[in-house]
Amino acid sequence: CSTPPSPTATSGALRTHWSGRLALQLEGQAAQSFSAAFELDGNPLHGELRLLSPFGNTLVQLDWKPGHARLHSGETTQESSSLEDLLEQATGAAIPVTALFSWLSGIPATSDGWHADLSAIGQGKMLAQRQTPEPRATLRITFER
């Protein structure tokens, strides 16, 4: 399959690496929150996401290629055909990866209930919220530009 045309960063070169911190908050009875530093590489089809502790050591690592995703944490590795399922397991919510790559490139994208506020993307900040399905989720990201 051909790789879809990916958004190009301001310098025209294809940006394929983001580094920063993310925080996820779930409201309602499943009130829960998750925050970590992250390193994101690649694109929605082929890529890797590492979640790190504030001290810089790796908590979990996810990698994916078409139809196949893996979640490595410490001793164990899990495999799934759905990256979003593994992301939900690692962070608490199924973060939409395709939309995430677009948002980080400053390109509005909606995906099953998620809406992003990219007004501060120039300062390396963004916010995305999922109204449905429950529980309501708020994803906040700050990244190095």
Place this chain on the structure above:
Amino acid sequence: DALKDLDSFLQGTQTGRADFTQVVTAPAKDGQVARSKTSSGTFEFQRPGRFKFVYQKPFEQTIVADGRTLWLYDVDLNQVTQRPQAQALGSTPAALLAAAPDLKALRAEFTLETAPEQDGVQWVLARPKAKDGQLHSVRVGFAAGQLAALDILDSFGQRSLIRFANVQNNPALPATAFQFKPPAGADVLKP
């Protein structure tokens, strides 16, 4: 030797303050150059179990262990995360430095052996006994008996080298040094 340095450090240093520079190097991908990132700030601790890392560059982040709770304040996200200290720290290097009163206590969590000297630094190699799998090993470095560095390798092959400078042993620290109060308007999360 380094083990003696570590023992006298653990027993003789009740409080400490230093500047630090941290270089985190990701494992090199097939053929690609290993990517590394540098951050810096100040580090303070008071035994047992209190410490504070204030990262100033490239972004502002404060990590405070007040003896019961581990606080993480991320300025850009305007968010405070609060976790019970025991659960969050486990066998992390920070706990190793600030919590253990002596080698014996450290040996409950780590196997300890001296490692080869490198550019004037004597090293102790500590391997966690807990098999939670996150930490592969930690080397604690001393130069002329003074704490010089922490070299942390995680189980994914990511390396974090923290070098200390302007180390002060047993400085007088204010009672509020390790108290953390979330700033007004910041989100406070309890995962």
